[in-house]
Amino acid sequence: GRYAEAEPLYLQALDIWQHQLGNDHPDVATSLDNLALLYRSQGRYAEAEPLLLQALDILQRQLGDDHPNVATSLSNLAGLYELQGRYAEAEPLFLQALDIWQRQLGDDHPNVATSLNNLAGLYQSQGRYAEAEPLLLRSLEIKQKTLPQNHPSIQHCWNIFCYSMQKTVEAGKTNQLSDHPITQMILQHIKSDE
Known part of the structure; x- marks a missing residue:
C-alpha cells in the first residue's frame, strides 16, 4: 500500500533498464508490466493500459508469441480489462495465455x-x-x-x-x-x- 514510495522506484528501474539495454529488451517489458500493475492496483487504469500494451508488444517481438512471458503479459492486460468490465476484450487474452501455458508447460x-x-x-x-x-x-x-x-x-x-x-x-x-x-x-x- 506504499504506492507513493513505490512509483518513483519503479520509474527509476524502468529508466535504468532502458538506458542499459535499450527500449526493446524483455527486461524493459517486465519493468513496464510492474509499473502498470502498480497503476492497476491504484485504479489508474488509463495509465496502466498503454504500459501493458507496450510490454506485450516488446515481448511478442523479442521472444515470440508462444513464450511464457507473453502469457504473463496477456494475463496482466486481461486482468486490467476485467477490472474495467471490458469482458469481451479480456476473455480472448485469458484464453490465449492459457493456451500458451498448456503448450509450453503442460x-x-x-x-x-x-x-x-x-x-x-x-x-x-x-x-x-x-x-x-x-x-x-x-x-x-x-x-x-x-x-x-x-x-x-x-x-x-x-x-x-x-x-x-x-x-x-x-x-x-x-x-x-x-x-x-x-x-x-x-x-x-x-x-x-x-
Missing part, C-alpha cells in the same frame, strides 16, 4: 491452474457460473497433484473455489452447477451456515 503445471482461475474469475464476474465451476475444479486438481499438501497456493485455490460457490448461491444459480462431489460438499457447507 496441462498439469501450476501456472495452468492459475490461468484457469483467472478465466473462471472472469466468467464468475459475468454470472457464467456453469462455465467457471469446471475450471475451478481443474485448477484445484492441478494444484493438489503438483504441489506439497500444505502449500499456500492450494489453500488459495480452495478459497477461490469457496468464494465462487458462495457467489453462485447468492445469485440463486446453484442449478447451473454440476453434481461434482467437491461442488456439492461446498454447497452443503454454505447452506448449513445460512
Whole structure:
C-alpha cells in the first residue's frame, strides 16, 4: 500500500533498464508490466493500459508469441480489462495465455491452474457460473497433484473455489452447477451456515 514510495522506484528501474539495454529488451517489458500493475492496483487504469500494451508488444517481438512471458503479459492486460468490465476484450487474452501455458508447460503445471482461475474469475464476474465451476475444479486438481499438501497456493485455490460457490448461491444459480462431489460438499457447507 506504499504506492507513493513505490512509483518513483519503479520509474527509476524502468529508466535504468532502458538506458542499459535499450527500449526493446524483455527486461524493459517486465519493468513496464510492474509499473502498470502498480497503476492497476491504484485504479489508474488509463495509465496502466498503454504500459501493458507496450510490454506485450516488446515481448511478442523479442521472444515470440508462444513464450511464457507473453502469457504473463496477456494475463496482466486481461486482468486490467476485467477490472474495467471490458469482458469481451479480456476473455480472448485469458484464453490465449492459457493456451500458451498448456503448450509450453503442460496441462498439469501450476501456472495452468492459475490461468484457469483467472478465466473462471472472469466468467464468475459475468454470472457464467456453469462455465467457471469446471475450471475451478481443474485448477484445484492441478494444484493438489503438483504441489506439497500444505502449500499456500492450494489453500488459495480452495478459497477461490469457496468464494465462487458462495457467489453462485447468492445469485440463486446453484442449478447451473454440476453434481461434482467437491461442488456439492461446498454447497452443503454454505447452506448449513445460512
